Amino acid sequence: MRIQLFSAVLFVTAFLPVGTLLQTRTKTTKADVSVPGNEACARCHSEIYKSYLATAMARASGPAPQGFLPGEFDDKVSGVRYRIYESDGRVWMNYERGRDLSGTRELLYFIGSGKKGRTYLFSDDGYLFEAPINWYSQENRWNMTPAYTQAREIPMNLPAYSSCLNCHTSGVQPHVSGTTNKYPDMAFLHDGITCERCHGSGEAHADGKGPIVNPTKLPPERRDAICMECHFEGTVAEEQRHKRLYEFQPGERLSDYVHYFVLRDNESHETQALSQVEALSLSVCKRRSGDRLWCGTCHDPHSEPAAADKAAYYRGKCLRCHTEAFAAKHHPSRPDCAGCHMPPLPSKDVGHTQATDHRILRNPSTIPLQNEPAAREARLDAFPGDAASLVTTRDLAMAWETLAERGVSGADRKAEEFLRKALKETPDDPRLLSDYAFEEQKHGHEREARDLYQHALQARPSANTAATNLGILEARMGGLQHAVRLWQQAFQRVPYRSEIGMNLARAFCAAGQKDDARHYVERVLEFNPDDTVARQMLNRLNGDRGECTPQR
Secondary structure (H helix, E strand, O other): OOOOOOOOOOOOOOOOOHHHHOOOOOOOOOOOOOOOOOHHHHOOOHHHHHHHOOOOOOOOEEEHHHHOOOEEEEEOOOOEEEEEEEEOOEEEEEEEEOOOEEEEEEEEEEEOOOOOEEEEEEEEOOEEEEEEEEEEOOOOEEEEOOOOOOOOOOOOOEEOOHHHHOOOEEEEOOOOOOOOOEOOOOOEEEEOOOOHHHHOOOHHHHOOOOOOOOHHHOOHHHHHHHHHHHHOOOOEEEEOOOOOHHHOOOOOOHHHOEEEEEEEOOOOOOOOOOOHHHHHHOOHHHHHHHHHOOHHHHOOOOOOOOHHHHHHHHHHHHHHHHHHHHHHHOOOOOOOHHHHHOOEOOOOOOOOOOOEOOOOOOOHHHOOOOOOOOOOOOEEEEEOHHHHHHOOHHHHHHHHHHHHHOOOOOHHHHHHHHHHHHHHHOOOOHHHHHHHHHHHHHOOOHHHHHHHHHHHHHHOOOOHHHHHHHHHHHHHOOOHHHHHHHHHHHHHHOOOOHHHHHHHHHHHHHOOOHHHHHHHHHHHHHHOOOOHHHHHHHHHHHOOOOOOOOOO
16 A cells, blocks of 8 residues: 655645544454463363474464563664663663664564564554564574665564464454554464464363364365465465454365465566475475375474484375385485475575475475476466466455555556456445555546545545545645545554654644644654654754754
């Protein structure tokens, strides 16, 4: 969802005071959701319970003090010094750059088992964010979070989305309407991945009154969906309308909740990081075995072999198909099958990428990760392939729009093409309307874009991107008061979106209302303390001359 910044110098004589435009936040209560933890299963499955607690899935998240890793480092790009320390049983992140910037955030949770790394979460005014720094296990050090290693400003307003929490926690709760990372009470009910995440609701089963899902007894599509939910990322994932991935239950069709796409193009031939499910789908083993080979063929989700036993353990899995007779002839002095055919892959990010090469190649050293033939032109393929029949025009429109936001060459044209088609099928879809409005706005068709944004807000009044961009158009057309109302309503819902707050600050500056402008700049800096433009504006407002000149 792309947003423009409002930077025009405005001169108005009448302006409504800020207090009369602010809306009251809707009251919400904690969702009435009961999700038993692993302890509920321990009564009857004590041995499995004990072994599972040592797995990476069980340790995928937890309170920050339990995953505390002290450290400090200087980020050379931004010039900020970070320190992570514990005090009175609480974990803190301190940041400072000379005399002009300093502060702390309490780290509440860790995300990640620590095999590849860990990130941490903190809360600000009830909104949950990712810390700007990560622990990288392979490098044994702290560094900036992925995608921000070259950032000159601290990225302190990175929302902790429910889609991220879903793969590391259990019992994810719905966020407050109109927001993406504000939760009524708590973001999730249980640390790590609980038994119910793979076996479904155990309430009746625990009372001895009902069965429970056994993934191995499910049809292959629904069996594999349980693993795919977290171990497949693809290029784009599009949640279905009125569905959330964290609502998926074992035994259901994953495609009812999300459609996945993989981009094929002519342009990139560099090594790509693949998620485990996608990599396995490329292997000869999987292609020849079909549905018989799945994650559970080699991995026991209830336990993990000790480091000293791994080679023999996984060799045993290989010999189920390749037999002892084959092994006696095939490098009998080198029993570590995975070490040769699934070598470890270096990875500096903390994403959902494989740690070992699941393509199971005959000679991995000679074949890059991208081993599929390039398409004649960029295309999006549904994954798995048999899901292609479920893909809608809306899916493709949203997927190409996502790629356009990422700057993928040619994606803008594809997005516009499919957006037009999708709107003919579902003309009242607020996301389609907002995204197509942006395309029109980009082409200078401002009146058409204005009508589309208005239509989007009628369908979903809390559509923050539509409200923000419509406000820009209203301001340019002389409707500044309406623009400010739109921005204020959106900014109240998502106060960490700095661009909205700065639009308001510039508008109030232009109206000569310096106190109101200062209020919005300070609110921006509360969530984004290293925002250079906001800091410069606040310095001018607080200076001897009290200047209030909008940024051009």
